[in-house]
Amino acid sequence: MSQVATKPIYTSITQLIGNTPLLRLVNLEEKLDVKAEIIAKLEYFNPSNSIKDRVAASMIEQAEKNGELTKEHTIVETTSGNTGVGLAAIAAAKGYKLKVLIQDNVSEERTKAIKAHGGEVIPFLEVPEIAAVAEEIDGDFVAAINVYKKEVIEKQDDVVFLNQLDNKANPQIHFDTTGPEIWRDTEGQVDIVVASVGTGGTISGVGAFLKEQNSNIKIVAVEPGLNSIASIQDPDIPEITGVYRFSDMEDEKVPDNVNRSIIDEIISVETEQANEHARIAAKLDGILVGTSSGGALFAAIEVAKRPENKGKRIVVILPDTGLRYLSTDLFK
Missing domain, CATH: 3.40.50.1100 (Rossmann fold)
Known part of the structure; x- marks a missing residue:
């Protein structure tokens, strides 16, 4: 008599982190008529719903x-x-x-x-x-x-x-887990990886690991567009925001964990483009994600539409859940 496979009983939420699933966005591919595979790494499956x-x-x-x-x-x-x-x-x-x-x-x-x-x-x-x-x-x-x-x-x-901006445990965990998960679950069949950049940990760790496996893998970084940065600030109200560009910033204004040497391309995405694509993901493939995820998805689609990427496999990292945005205008 065969036994039903069971999962262990865990003793800490830290044991539940990682091994998030990959999902091919087949409805999105068909609706937008893109000729490359777009595969989302759904980081909202982590216990606190983000990467x-x-x-x-x-x-x-x-x-x-x-x-x-x-x-x-x-x-x-x-x-x-x-x-x-x-x-x-x-x-x-x-x-x-x-x-x-x-x-x-x-x-x-x-x-x-x-x-x-x-x-x-x-x-x-x-x-x-x-x-x-x-x-x-x-x-x-x-x-x-x-x-x-x-x-x-x-x-x-x-x-x-802890200071995630320069704490090397930040990119290291992505080198040790996120990157290897992508390589394992795609069986090494990945051509392009797209991820948004905040502290730089995700793109630096994932990119470094994957390029060690295959130097031909292209790493695409996503940053806010110029208009989005300008719209964040009211000139009469000082505001500290972690949403920033890095491609045209002086080094002292860029987090230490942004490793520019492993980035092959930078795509700027405006807030409304990001929000629109978070809504598209929810309506077409049933995944509820936030603005950063929407921005990464917009960039992945732009890359997928290029003739030279026909038939290639693009993995886009979607960092968090849309449940953190229900009080905002994102889904209105």
Whole structure:
């Protein structure tokens, strides 16, 4: 008598991270008449519904291994939301206190999710040291973090600042897990990988691993369009935002974890293009994703439409769930 295969009983949410599925977007391919395969890596299957769960667990576990993090410390991180949610869940499971500095005007679902896990949420401009120089740094997320490190973190002994922008555990986890999963699940049959760039961890880690396997794999990075960056800022209201370009920025304004050497092409996507394609994904293939995912999908479709890519396989990394955007205008 054959036995039914069973899954083990897990003891920590960290054991549920990764091994997210690949889904070929067959309805989208047919509707838009593209001749390349578009395969989505659905990172909302992680326990806190985003790719940032990988990074959150990696940074915490590395700090534990290094002896930097004990139960006497408070974990501190700066985020546009998803890393904060992942950290809050893992910190709760491991018994750590967490303080999250969050960029201005993120969706309310993100702050509520962090608070639900017991994390403390502080908007950037409520930090006096950052508010004092907000106009000088002109909304620069990287500059704001540097101010916070110098003026606040370096004066405290009971905190561990993980700093995903330059923490090498960020790209390393994608080199160790996300990239190998794509290679394994496609059986090495992948021609192009498309991913949006925030901290740079995903594209740098995945790109480095895959190019070690096959140097011909093309890595396409997605960044916000010029109009989208301009529309974020009200000139009369200082705002710190983690949404930024990197292709035309000075090095000091680009996160250290952005490895430009492995990027073959950069595609700029405007917010409305990203939002439209998040809606298309929901209506055609039943996957509910956010704006960053929509931007990556728009870029993947643009690449897929090129005659030279007919018959090729494009893997697009969709980093999070659309459930974090229901309070916004994304799906209205």
